[in-house]
Amino acid sequence: xxxxxxxxxxxxxxxxxxxxxxxxxxxxxxxxxxxxxxxxxxxxxxxxxxxxxxxxxxxxxxxxxxxxxxxxxxxxxxxxxxxxxxxxxxxxxxxxxxxxxxxxxxxxxxxxxxxxxxxxxxxxxxxxxxxxxxxxxxx
Amino acid sequence: xxxxxxxxxxxxxxxxxxxxxxxxxxxxxxxxxxxxxxxxxxxxxxxxxxxxxxxxxxxxxxxxxxxxxxxxxxxxxxxxxxxxxxxxxxxxxxxxxxxxxxxxxxxxxxxxxxxxxxxxxxxxxxxxxxxxxxxxxxx
DNA sequence: TTAAGTGCAAAATCTTTGCAAATGT
DNA sequence: ACATTTGCAAAGATTTTGCACTTAA
Numbered sequence: 001x002x003x004x005x006x007x008x009x010x011x012x013x014x015x016x017x018x019x020x021x022x023x024x025x026x027x028x029x030x031x032x033x034x035x036x037x038x039x040x041x042x043x044x045x046x047x048x049x050x051x052x053x054x055x056x057x058x059x060x061x062x063x064x065x066x067x068x069x070x071x072x073x074x075x076x077x078x079x080x081x082x083x084x085x086x087x088x089x090x091x092x093x094x095x096x097x098x099x100x101x102x103x104x105x106x107x108x109x110x111x112x113x114x115x116x117x118x119x120x121x122x123x124x125x126x127x128x129x130x131x132x133x134x135x136x137x138x139x
Numbered sequence: 140x141x142x143x144x145x146x147x148x149x150x151x152x153x154x155x156x157x158x159x160x161x162x163x164x165x166x167x168x169x170x171x172x173x174x175x176x177x178x179x180x181x182x183x184x185x186x187x188x189x190x191x192x193x194x195x196x197x198x199x200x201x202x203x204x205x206x207x208x209x210x211x212x213x214x215x216x217x218x219x220x221x222x223x224x225x226x227x228x229x230x231x232x233x234x235x236x237x238x239x240x241x242x243x244x245x246x247x248x249x250x251x252x253x254x255x256x257x258x259x260x261x262x263x264x265x266x267x268x269x270x271x272x273x274x275x276x277x278x
Numbered sequence: 279t280t281a282a283g284t285g286c287a288a289a290a291t292c293t294t295t296g297c298a299a300a301t302g303t
Numbered sequence: 304a305c306a307t308t309t310g311c312a313a314a315g316a317t318t319t320t321g322c323a324c325t326t327a328a
Contacts, residue, residue: 015301015302015303015307015308016302016303017301017302017307017308017309018301018309019308019309020308035292036292036293037291037292047309047310048309048310048311049292049293049310050293050294050295050309050310050311051308051309051310053292053293053294054294054308054309055308058308067210069208069209069210069266069268070208070266071206071208071214071266073291073292073317073318074291074292074293075210075292075293094254094256096256096260096262099263107256107257107260109257110254110255110256110257112251112254112267114269115233115249115251115269116249117233117235117246117249117269118246118248118249118274119274120273120274120277121235121246121269121271121272121273121274121277122271122272122277123235123269123270123271124238124270124271125269125270125271126267126268126269126270127208127209127210127266127267127268127269127270128251128265128266128267128268129208129265129266129267130253130254130256130260130262130264130265130266131262131263131264131265131266132260132261132262132263132264133260133261134259134260135257135258135259135260138259138260138261154282154283154326154327154328155327155328156282156283156284156326156327158283158284159283174317175317175318176316176317186284186285187284187285187286188285188317188318189284189285189286189318189319189320190283190284190285192317192318192319193283193284193319194283197283212292212293212316212317213316213317213318214317214318
């Protein structure tokens with residue numbers, strides 16, 4: 001288990017189970033948004049589908065991960081930054097979804113200013129996705 | 140059939156079928172992003188599920204609709220503006236997804252400048268979604 | 279007339295729920 | 304020891320595919 005995974009689980013008061021450790025280590029090692037089907041395949045069916053869904057949901061509720069809705073057909077999850085908690089998220093950066101390889105990465109270098117909303121609308125978090133051809137697939 | 144629906148179908152060289160007319164009229168009359176399940180319910184099962192999916196896909200490919208990926212569990216579709224075509228989209232406005240009523244509306248008044256991307260990334264279109272509580276649900 | 283669109287049956291894929299067994303603290 | 308987490312079975316929901324029938328132009 002990586003130090004970062006241990007620290008994240010500890011600081012969010014989560015039990016250190018094998019599934020959580022493996023999922024978190026994988027996401028830390030692969031800096032992009034990951035879906036349950038990808039995880040299941042990557043961890044070669046070491047854990048049940050349901051366990052992975054529940055792990056991703058728990059991590060999202062506790063503020064370790066945030067959902068990234070691209071149009072790939074399944075929900076993806078990416079690591080939160082330090083300022084996130086269970087009540088508030090700060091993901092005002094851009095995500096890039098490649099329509100060729102279907103990968104979605106966080107583009108931390110491109111921040112989007114949270115826009116002012118019309119009266120009556122209150123936003124908790126934002127989902128900014130650019131769709132196109134990524135670096136790797138363009139070649 | 141509304142004049143706008145007729146004009147949109149004609150200008151995109153699509154045949155005037157009952158399903159297409161009803162779907163397009165509904166979307167024109169309800170200015171928000173709509174999913175297949177919502178459509179099926181709204182049109183009281185007048186058309187088969189598969190027909191609705193194929194209609195939405197055709198409209199998206201031809202540039203009448205654009206996909207809006209919120210995290211509601213099903214893909215939603217909203218009317219394109221005039222500058223869209225089958226090759227390029229221009230939806231640099233914000234969408235608002237209400238986590239209470241699950242409705243997603245286009246906030247045309249809030250434009251987001253398409254950000255400059257890192258070298259090698261090429262974007263066709265953007266999906267900007269704010270999640271929170273909408274006007275109607277806040278009361 | 280004929281290419282395109284639709285309905286039905288079936289299947290593939292994604293996601294959730296309930297409950298008993300296993301596990302972390 | 305006990306609350307939490309996991310696995311399995313099952314079901315629900317979304318989306319796609321194949322093929323015969325129907326329909327717009």
